[in-house]
Amino acid sequence: xxxxxxxxxxxxxxxxxxxxxxxxxxKPGTCKGDKDCKDGKHCSENKCVDCADDAHCPKGQRxxxxxxxxxxxxxxxxxxxxxxxxxxxxxxPCAADAECGPGGACAAGAxxxxxxxxxDDECADDEDCVxxxxxxxxxxxxxxxxxCTLSTVYFGYDxxxxxxxxxxxxxxxAQCIEKNKGKSVLLIxxxxxxxxxEYNIALSERRAQTVADYLARLGTxxxxxxxxxxxxxxxxxxxxxxxxxxDFQWK
Numbered sequence: 001x002x003x004x005x006x007x008x009x010x011x012x013x014x015x016x017x018x019x020x021x022x023x024x025x026x027k028p029g030t031c032k033g034d035k036d037c038k039d040g041k042h043c044s045e046n047k048c049v050d051c052a053d054d055a056h057c058p059k060g061q062r063x064x065x066x067x068x069x070x071x072x073x074x075x076x077x078x079x080x081x082x083x084x085x086x087x088x089x090x091x092x093p094c095a096a097d098a099e100c101g102p103g104g105a106c107a108a109g110a111x112x113x114x115x116x117x118x119x120d121d122e123c124a125d126d127e128d129c130v131x132x133x134x135x136x137x138x139x140x141x142x143x144x145x146x147x148c149t150l151s152t153v154y155f156g157y158d159x160x161x162x163x164x165x166x167x168x169x170x171x172x173x174a175q176c177i178e179k180n181k182g183k184s185v186l187l188i189x190x191x192x193x194x195x196x197x198e199y200n201i202a203l204s205e206r207r208a209q210t211v212a213d214y215l216a217r218l219g220t221x222x223x224x225x226x227x228x229x230x231x232x233x234x235x236x237x238x239x240x241x242x243x244x245x246x247d248f249q250w251k
Contacts, residue, residue: 075164077101083110086165087154088244095238098151102172103133146183148176150248153211157244158194160206162214170211173248174218184224184251187211192240193232205229211246226251 030046031037037048044052049066051057057068072089074080080091085099093109100106103114114133117123123134150173153166162170177185189208191200208227216222236242 072164076168077111083112085111087241088156088159088163089165090241092241095236095242096152098149101151102148146176146250147179150176150185150250152245152247154241155207155244155246157192157240158203159244160203160210162210170214171218174215174220177215177220177224180250184226186226186228186249186251188228188230188247188249190230190234190243190245190247191232192243193235194240197231200231201229204231207244207246 031043031048032046034041034043037043041048041050042052042056043049044066047066051063051066051068054062057063060071061068062071063069074086074089074091077085080086083094084091085094086092087099094100094106094111095109097105100111101113103116105112105114115123116132117129117134118132120127120129123129127134151169153169153173154163155161156163177183187208189204189206189211191204191207193200195203205227208229212222212225212227215225232243236245
C-alpha cells in the first residue's frame, strides 16, 4: 500500500516538475530577439517587424512605423542646390517668393536669399532696408496690413502628415501669426486630382487640420485659425507636387 502511494506521489511530482520547466508556447508573431523572427524580420517590442531602425533598411530607405520607406531627399532648403527649396522631402523649384524664406525672392524657379540689414546704407544703391532685408525700391513680399509673410507648406502623395522639411516654415508662420495679434488666418487645404472629389475634400481638410494642430502645439491660439478644405478645385498649374499643399491667408 505504501509503495503504491509512493508511486502516485512520484508521478504527480514528475508531472508538476515537467509542467513547471516547459517553455510556454509562443504566440504567433511574438519574439524575444531577432533569432525568433523569420524572413529577415527584426524583433521590436516583442513583435517581428520589417525594421526597428534605419540600419535595417536598404540604402536609400529609412524605417518609418516599422516599415522601410523611401528616404527623404532633403529636410531643409540648405540641402538643395541651384536655389531649389525642400518641399515634402524633395528638392523642387520655387514658385513664389513666400517659398524662399524671410526676405527671399523667387526668380525662374530659383530662390535668391535677401541680405539682412538694419539700415538703407547696408544695401545696394537700388535697394532699401525693408523689414530687416534689402529689397529693391517699391517691392514688398508682405501684404500692406501684415508685418510678415506666411509660407505655403507641402505634403507627400496621399499624405496629411507634416514632413520634416515643412517644420521650419511652420515655425516661421507661428512667429508671424504671433506678431500680428489682431489678425486671424485661414488654413486652406488642397490636393492634386488623384482620387474622387469626395476623398480629396476630406484629404484637404485633414491636411489643413494637421497644420492647425501643429501650430496650436507651438502656441498659436486655435481661435485665430480657420480650416478651409478646397480639395482639387484650385490647382496651381505647376504640377501635382505643388497642388498637395496648405495655403495661408490673412483674415
